[in-house]
Amino acid sequence: MSEQIKPVRKAVLPVAGLGTRLLPATKVMPKEMLTILDRPLIQMAVEEARQAGIEEFIFVISSGKDVLIRQFECPQALMDMLEKRNKVEQIEKVKASSLPEGAIQTASQEVALGLGHAVWCAKELVGDEPFAVILPDDTVRHERSCLAQMMDAYNQHGGNIVATCEVDMKDASKYGMLDIASRDGQTVSVKGLVEKPKAEEAPSNMAIFGRYILQPEIFNYLDRHEKGAGGEIQLTDAMVHLIQDQPFHGFAFEGERLDCGSEVGFVKANIAYALDKDSISDEVAEYMMEKLRAYHEGKAMLGKSKKAAA
Numbered sequence: 109m110s111e112q113i114k115p116v117r118k119a120v121l122p123v124a125g126l127g128t129r130l131l132p133a134t135k136v137m138p139k140e141m142l143t144i145l146d147r148p149l150i151q152m153a154v155e156e157a158r159q160a161g162i163e164e165f166i167f168v169i170s171s172g173k174d175v176l177i178r179q180f181e182c183p184q185a186l187m188d189m190l191e192k193r194n195k196v197e198q199i200e201k202v203k204a205s206s207l208p209e210g211a212i213q214t215a216s217q218e219v220a221l222g223l224g225h226a227v228w229c230a231k232e233l234v235g236d237e238p239f240a241v242i243l244p245d246d247t248v249r250h251e252r253s254c255l256a257q258m259m260d261a262y263n264q265h266g267g268n269i270v271a272t273c274e275v276d277m278k279d280a281s282k283y284g285m286l287d288i289a290s291r292d293g294q295t296v297s298v299k300g301l302v303e304k305p306k307a308e309e310a311p312s313n314m315a316i317f318g319r320y321i322l323q324p325e326i327f328n329y330l331d332r333h334e335k336g337a338g339g340e341i342q343l344t345d346a347m348v349h350l351i352q353d354q355p356f357h358g359f360a361f362e363g364e365r366l367d368c369g370s371e372v373g374f375v376k377a378n379i380a381y382a383l384d385k386d387s388i389s390d391e392v393a394e395y396m397m398e399k400l401r402a403y404h405e406g407k408a409m410l411g412k413s414k415k416a417a418a
C-alpha cells in the first residue's frame with residue numbers, strides 16, 4: 109500500500125430502515141435479521157467486511173432494532189447449555205458468529221431522511237479516516253468477499269470506490285447511476301453520478317451496488333443535508349461533489365448480486381446459497397426440478413392452475 113493510502117478499518121452499516129417492502133415479515137423483526145439459509149443478512153454483511161479486514165462496525169440504528177447488536181454477542185446461558193450437552197459444532201458456530209466486545213458501535217437515526225443522512229449520523233464515530241459502507245440488503249455471492257475485492261482496488265488507487273454492476277436501463281430509476289470517464293479492466297474512473305434517473309437520462313448502464321469505500325471528506329458535503337431524489341438526503345449527491353475534489357472509481361466486482369430486500373431477490377438468494385451447500389444441494393435441486401416440471405404443467409400453484417392465475 110502506498111504511504112498516502114490510509115487503511116480502511118471501519119464499516120458503516122445503515123440499518124435503521126423499516127423494511128416496508130417485506131411486510132409483514134418485517135413487522136416485528138428487522139429485515140436485516142431475515143436469513144439466507146442459516147445466516148441473517150446482517151451476519152453476512154459483517155462476515156463480508158471482516159474478510160476485507162474491517163475491525164470496527166458502526167451500526168446506524170433506530171429504536172427497536174437492538175436485536176441486530178445482540179446477534180453478535182455470545183450469550184452465556186446459551187453457551188453453558190451447549191457446553192453441558194457437549195454440542196461442539198454449535199459452540200463453534202456461536203463463537204464464529206460473534207464479535208469481540210466493543211467491535212460494534214451505534215449511531216442513532218430515528219427518522220428515515222435518506223441514505224446520506226444515515227451515513228452522516230455515523231460522522232463522529234468514523235472520525236478522520238476512510239471507511240466502508242455496506243448496505244446489508246445487497247449481497248454478493250462469490251468466494252471472495254465483494255468488499256475484499258474492492259479493498260484490493262482501493263489499495264491500488266486510493267480515493268473513493270463504489271461497487272458497480274451493469275443493470276437493465278429500465279431499472280436505472282432504482283439505482284445511483286455512473287457517468288464514466290474511462291475504463292481499465294474492472295475499474296472505471298467516474299466523472300459523475302445521478303441518483304435514480306429515468307432510463308433515458310441515465311449516463312450509463314452501470315449502477316452503484318451497496319458497497320462503498322469513502323474518504324472522510326464526504327462529511328463536508330453530507331453536512332449540508334441537501335435533499336435530492338425522492339426528497340431524501342442522498343449519499344450519491346454528496347459523492348457528486350466529492351468527485352470534483354478526489355479520485356473516484358467504480359469497481360465491477362466479481363460475483364452474483366442479489367437484492368435481498370425484494371421478495372424475488374430474497375428467494376433467489378436462498379436458492380443460490382442452498383445449491384452451494386453440499387449437505388443439502390442435491391435434495392434442493394431435486395425438489396426444484398420436481399417443482400419446475402409441475403410449474404410448466406400448470407400444476408404448481410396452490411389452489412389454482414397456472415392459466416387461472418394469469
Ligand code: G1P
Nearest residue numbers: 223246282283284316317318344
Ligand atoms: C441506495 C442508493 C443507490 C444505490 C442502491 C444500491 O438506494 O441510494 O444509489 O444504487 O442503494 O442498492 P436504495 O436502494 O436505498 O433506494
